[in-house]
Amino acid sequence: MTAVGAEEIGNSDVVEQRIDELLNRMSLAEKIGQMSQLSAGSGYAPDYLGEGLRQGRIGAVLNVVDVETVNELQRIAVEESRLGIPLLVGRDVIHGFKTIFPIPLGQAATWNPEIVRMGARFAALEASAVGINWAFAPMIDISRDARWGRIAESFGEDTYLTSLMGVSMVQGLQGDDLSEPGSIAACAKHFAGYGAAESGRDYATTNIPENELRNVYLPPFRAAVDAGAVTLMTSFSDLDGVPATANDFLLRDVLRGEWGFTGFVVSDWDSIHQLQVHGLTADDEGSAFAAITAGVDMEMSGDVYAGQLEKLVDEGRVSIGLIDSAVASILRTKFQLGLFENPYTNPGDYPPIANEATLEAARKAASQSAVLLKNDNNALPLSVDKLARLAVIGPLADAPYEQLGTWIFDGDPNLSITPLQAIRDLVGENVEVRFVAAMQTSRSRNTEAFDAAFEAAKDSDAVLLFLGEEAILSGEAHSRANIDLPGAQAELVRRVRETGKPVIAVIQAGRPLTLTNIVDEVDAILFAWHPGTMGGPAITDLLFGVESPSGKLPATFPRMVGQIPIYYNQKNSGKPPSADRILHIDDIEERAPQTSFGMSAFHLDAGFMPLFPFGHGLSYASFEYKNIRTNQTAIARGERIVISAELSNSGTVAADEIVQLYVRDLVGSVTRPVRELKGFQRVRVEPGQTISVSFDLHSDDLAFFGRDNRRTVESGEFHVWIGGSSAAELRGEFRLVDRD
Numbered sequence: 001m002t003a004v005g006a007e008e009i010g011n012s013d014v015v016e017q018r019i020d021e022l023l024n025r026m027s028l029a030e031k032i033g034q035m036s037q038l039s040a041g042s043g044y045a046p047d048y049l050g051e052g053l054r055q056g057r058i059g060a061v062l063n064v065v066d067v068e069t070v071n072e073l074q075r076i077a078v079e080e081s082r083l084g085i086p087l088l089v090g091r092d093v094i095h096g097f098k099t100i101f102p103i104p105l106g107q108a109a110t111w112n113p114e115i116v117r118m119g120a121r122f123a124a125l126e127a128s129a130v131g132i133n134w135a136f137a138p139m140i141d142i143s144r145d146a147r148w149g150r151i152a153e154s155f156g157e158d159t160y161l162t163s164l165m166g167v168s169m170v171q172g173l174q175g176d177d178l179s180e181p182g183s184i185a186a187c188a189k190h191f192a193g194y195g196a197a198e199s200g201r202d203y204a205t206t207n208i209p210e211n212e213l214r215n216v217y218l219p220p221f222r223a224a225v226d227a228g229a230v231t232l233m234t235s236f237s238d239l240d241g242v243p244a245t246a247n248d249f250l251l252r253d254v255l256r257g258e259w260g261f262t263g264f265v266v267s268d269w270d271s272i273h274q275l276q277v278h279g280l281t282a283d284d285e286g287s288a289f290a291a292i293t294a295g296v297d298m299e300m301s302g303d304v305y306a307g308q309l310e311k312l313v314d315e316g317r318v319s320i321g322l323i324d325s326a327v328a329s330i331l332r333t334k335f336q337l338g339l340f341e342n343p344y345t346n347p348g349d350y351p352p353i354a355n356e357a358t359l360e361a362a363r364k365a366a367s368q369s370a371v372l373l374k375n376d377n378n379a380l381p382l383s384v385d386k387l388a389r390l391a392v393i394g395p396l397a398d399a400p401y402e403q404l405g406t407w408i409f410d411g412d413p414n415l416s417i418t419p420l421q422a423i424r425d426l427v428g429e430n431v432e433v434r435f436v437a438a439m440q441t442s443r444s445r446n447t448e449a450f451d452a453a454f455e456a457a458k459d460s461d462a463v464l465l466f467l468g469e470e471a472i473l474s475g476e477a478h479s480r481a482n483i484d485l486p487g488a489q490a491e492l493v494r495r496v497r498e499t500g501k502p503v504i505a506v507i508q509a510g511r512p513l514t515l516t517n518i519v520d521e522v523d524a525i526l527f528a529w530h531p532g533t534m535g536g537p538a539i540t541d542l543l544f545g546v547e548s549p550s551g552k553l554p555a556t557f558p559r560m561v562g563q564i565p566i567y568y569n570q571k572n573s574g575k576p577p578s579a580d581r582i583l584h585i586d587d588i589e590e591r592a593p594q595t596s597f598g599m600s601a602f603h604l605d606a607g608f609m610p611l612f613p614f615g616h617g618l619s620y621a622s623f624e625y626k627n628i629r630t631n632q633t634a635i636a637r638g639e640r641i642v643i644s645a646e647l648s649n650s651g652t653v654a655a656d657e658i659v660q661l662y663v664r665d666l667v668g669s670v671t672r673p674v675r676e677l678k679g680f681q682r683v684r685v686e687p688g689q690t691i692s693v694s695f696d697l698h699s700d701d702l703a704f705f706g707r708d709n710r711r712t713v714e715s716g717e718f719h720v721w722i723g724g725s726s727a728a729e730l731r732g733e734f735r736l737v738d739r740d
C-alpha cells in the first residue's frame with residue numbers, strides 16, 4: 001500500500017481518502033479487529049498477541065513498554081498482516097513516565113498551566129522513546145470528594161481550573177503536531193461523571209442532574225475536545241441509570257452531536273462486559289449492541305466486540321455504517337500520528353531519560369505544587385545559620401517509592417531524591433540531622449519508636465515531621481472512608497509536640513486530608529501532595545526559603561469527613577449560614593423548640609466552613625489586596641469588562657502569588673453558585689512592591705446552562721472578588737444589561 005507522506009498527514013482530504021480506500025478493502029473481521037485493544041499480558045507479548053496481529057484482529061495494545069517488543073509487535077502488524085495497519089500502543093502515562101512529576105492534583109495546585117504542559121511534554125518524550133503513542137490522560141473528572149482515591153489523578157474540584165489544566169496536558173502530550181516524534185495521542189477521561197461516585201467509593205453510581213452535569217462536569221471535556229484531544233475514554237460509572245459505556249446521550253448527543261468530536265472513544269478496561277454486571281444488559285451480545293450503538297469505537301481489554309459484533313452485523317441489528325464510522329475514527333488517529341509513515345521507534349531519536357531538563361522541570365513542578373497551609377510565628381522558613389541540630393522524623397522522610405504517588409507503572413524510584421537526602425545535602429556539615437522514621441509505614445500503629453523520636457526532637461532546634469499517606473492509599477479502587485492521617489501519626493505528632501520545640505509538618509498525600517486533630521499541634525504545615533521524583537529537593541528549597549511556597553489548594557480541605565461533599569462553589573440554599581459556629585453536641589439546649597426560624601445550613605458539630613478553603617495557600621511574603629475596580633459599571637452581551645485590583649507585598653522576600661478572580665451571578669433562571677472561579681494569574685511581587693492585576697472578562701465567560709439546559713448569558717447583577725483564595729473579601733460589582 002502507498003504510504004502517506006508527512007506533508008499529506010496534515011491534509012485531511014488525503015487522509016479521509018486513504019481511510020475510505022482502506023475501509024473498502026477491509027473484511028468485517030478486520031474492522032472489528034481495529035476496534036479491539038488487548039493488553040500484553042505477562043508473557044512475551046509477540047507470542048501471546050502475534051497470531052491475532054497477523055489475522056488483523058488487534059488494532060491496539062496496552063501495557064507493553066519494552067521498545068524491542070513494541071517494535072516487534074508493530075512489525076508483525078505492518079509486515080505480516082494482510083493490510084499492514086500499524087498499532088496504537090497505549091499506556092497510563094498519568095504524571096510522568098520514568099521521571100515522575102507531582103500527582104495531577106498537585107500539578108493543579110501550581111495553578112500554572114505551563115507546568116502541566118511541560119510535564120506532559122517530558123512524559124510524552126520519555127514514553128515515545130519506548131514506542132508508546134497513546135497516553136490515557138488527562139483525567140479531568142471533577143471531584144468534590146476527598147474520600148475518592150482517584151481524586152489524586154484529577155485536577156480537583158473546580159471546572160475552570162480543571163479545564164485549563166486538562167487542555168494544557170492535551171497540548172503537552174500531543175505537541176504542536178501529532179505526527180512529530182515525541183507527540184502522542186491524549187485520551188480525556190473518564191467521560192463522564194466518574195468523580196461524583198456516591199460516598200467517594202470508586203466505581204459507585206453517580207447522581208448528577210443534567211443541569212449540573214452540563215455546568216460542572218462536562219466543560220473540561222468540551223475544552224479538551226476543542227483543544228484537539230483525539231480520544232476519549234468512557235467512565236466505569238453509571239449516570240442516571242445508564243452506565244457511561246452505553247450512554248448514547250453522552251457519546252452521541254453531546255460529544256458528537258453538540259461538540260462535533262471526530263476522534264474516537266475507547267471503553268474503560270472491560271467496561272463493555274461490565275454493562276451486564278451493572279444490570280443494563282443480559283449478556284455480552286446485549287453489551288456489544290449497547291456500547292456500539294451508544295458510540296464506543298474501541299473496546300479496551302475485553303472480547304465482547306470481538307465475540308459479538310460480527311453476529312450483530314450479520315443479523316442486521318448493527319449497520320455496517322456504524323462499524324465503518326468507528327473504524328474510520330480509529331484509522332484517522334493512526335494517520336494523524338504518522339504511524340503509517342513510520343510505525344517503528346528508535347530510542348536514539350529521543351533525549352535521554354531523566355535528563356537535566358526533565359529533572360529540573362519535575363523539581364519546579366513539585367516546588368510550585370506545595371501548599372503552605374499554616375505558618376504560625378513564621379516557623380518557616382528555617383535558617384541553616386540558626387540551627388545546630390535538626391530532627392527529621394516520620395515515615396515519609398525517606399521513602400523514594402511513596403513520594404511518587406499513584407499510577408506510576410513505569411516510574412523509577414531509584415531516580416527519587418527524598419527529603420532526607422536533600423536536607424542533608426543542603427545543610428551539609430553545618431547542621432546535625434537526626435533522623436528517626438518512627439513508623440515503618442504511614443499506616444503503622446506500632447509506637448515503639450516514638451521514644452526515640454521524642455529524644456531526637458528534644459535535643460533539636462526544630463522538628464520536621466514527614467507525615468501523610470503512602471502511595472497505595474490513593475488511586476484507583478483505593479478510596480478511604482476516614483481521611484485522617486492514617487496509623488499512629490496523630491499520636492506521633494502529640495508525642496513530638498511535648499518537647500516544646502517548633503514542629504513543622506510536611507505532608508505528602510494523594511488527597512486532601514482531615515487535619516483537624518493535628519492542626520493545632522504543629523506550628524506549620526506544608527502540604528506537598530505526592531511530589532514525584534524531585535520531591536525532596538523541592539520540599540527542601542521551600543523549607544529553607546530558597547523558594548517561597550506558592551501552591552494553592554485545588555480542592556477544599558474539610559474539617560470532618562461528614563462535611564463531604566464540600567466545595568467552594570456551592571449553592572446558597574434558602575437558609576445560608578451567616579457566621580460560622582460549631583456547637584458541642586452536649587451543649588445544645590435541652591428540648592429546644594423545633595423550629596426552622598433562624599436556622600441555617602450547617603452541621604451542629606462542624607459548622608459550615610472547611611478547615612482550609614479552595615484556593616488557600618500561604619507565602620513567605622505578605623500579600624495584601626486593595627482597590628478593586630471595574631472599567632465600567634455595566635456591559636452588554638458581546639462586550640468585555642476589565643476588573644482589577646492592587647496587590648502589595650509588605651513582606652521581606654520576593655514571591656509568587658496566585659491572584660484569583662471569582663464571580664457571583666446574583667439571580668439566574670437556575671440558582672447559581674455563591675462564587676465561581678473565572679480567572680487566575682501567577683505573578684511575582686518584590687518586597688515593598690505594589691502591582692496592579694487585571695482580568696479581562698468577556699460576557700461569554702458568564703455563560704451557564706440555564707433552565708432549559710441551553711447555554712445562556714443572563715442579564716443582571718454580578719459580584720466579583722479578587723484575592724488569594726476563594727474566601728477573598730475584596731468585592732466589586734457590575735451589571736450585565738440587555739441592549740438592542
Ligand code: BGC
Nearest residue numbers: 062092136189236268269476
Ligand atoms: C482505569 C483507566 C486506565 C485503564 C488502563 C482502568 O482501570 O480506570 O483510567 O486508563 O485502567 O490501565
